[in-house]
Amino acid sequence: MIQKTSIGEKIMLMRKAEGLSRREMSEITGISANNLKNYEAIGRQIPGDYLALILENPRFEKYTLWLMTDKTAPAAGQVSPALSPDGQGKTTSRQSRPKAG
Numbered sequence: 001m002i003q004k005t006s007i008g009e010k011i012m013l014m015r016k017a018e019g020l021s022r023r024e025m026s027e028i029t030g031i032s033a034n035n036l037k038n039y040e041a042i043g044r045q046i047p048g049d050y051l052a053l054i055l056e057n058p059r060f061e062k063y064t065l066w067l068m069t070d071k072t073a074p075a076a077g078q079v080s081p082a083l084s085p086d087g088q089g090k091t092t093s094r095q096s097r098p099k100a101g
Contacts, residue, residue: 007067011054012040014063017081029053 005013015025015036022033022040031050038044055064065071065078072080 005070006043007046007051008039008041008043010063010067011036011046013081014054014060014067015040017084018059028057028059 015022018025020028022036025031025036026033029050030053035050039046039050051067054060055067062077062079062084063081065073065076066080072078
């Protein structure tokens with residue numbers, strides 16, 4: 001069984017992919033660094049209005065589909081942190097190469 005990533009863990013992945021500290025993300029979103037820590041590390045549930053503050057920010061809106069559904073749509077600009085062209089996360093392709101012959 002595949003374990004789903006929590007919203008808090010996803011927020012942490014987004015933040016790290018963008019190369020931000022909690023303090024920097026706090027300055028961008030208006031959510032305190034302590035609250036971000038509670039969501040990321042402790043797993044406290046994030047209120048919807050705080051989630052909106054993150055996803056309405058142009059820097060993070062590309063992660064909306066992934067954050068909410070675990071899906072991506074690169075052609076529509078909706079990516080996961082590892083696939084973000086702007087983020088600093090490393091990417092690994094899970095696609096197999098076409099077979100010759």
